[in-house]
Amino acid sequence: MSKTIKELADELGVSKTAIRKYMTEEFRASHATQTDSGVITIDSEGCKLIAESLRKNTGNTGNQLPETSANQVSGEIIAILTEQLRAKDEQIAAQQQQIAQLTAALENTTASLQAAQALHAGTIKQQQLLEDGEAAKKRKWWQFGKRTEG
DSSP: OOEEHHHHHHHHTSOHHHHHHHOOHHHHHHSOEEEETTEEEEOHHHHHHHHHHHHHHHTOSSSSOOHHHHHHHHHHHHHHHHHHHHHHHHHHHHHHHHHHHHHHHHHHHHHHHHHHHHHHHHHHHHHHHHHHHHHHHHSOGGGSSSOOOO
16 A cells, blocks of 8 residues: 555654655665655555664664653653752742741831830820829919819
C-alpha cells in the first residue's frame, strides 16, 4: 500500500524533511514513487526501506524518542523546576520576615497611639476639673447659698 510523505512521517514519528532526506534520486529511480497533483506517494517496499533506515540511524525501534534523550529532557526539566521552587521558597521566606517586621511596627504604633489618647483624655479631664474649680472660685461668698439661674 503506498503512502504519502506526510502519512509515512506521521506513522514513524518524524518530520516530512526526515523522510525526504532518504528520498534521493537513486531511491526514486529504484522504488515506485509517483507524483500526482504535486503529492508524492511511496510504495510499501519504499516505506519499509525508509523506516529501516530511520531506525538504524536513530537507534530507535518505535515512534518515540530514544530513552536516554527522554530521560535527559525530563532531568533538565526537573532541575529547572527545582531551581524555580528554591527561588520561590527564598522569596516567601523574605516576605514572611517583612510581614513580621511590619506587624511589630504596627503593634508599636498602635501602643503609642493608645498611650497618646489616654494622655490626651487625662489632659482634657484635668482641664475640665480646673475649669470647674475656677468657676467655683469666681463665685463670691454671698452667692453660695443662692441658686443660679441661667
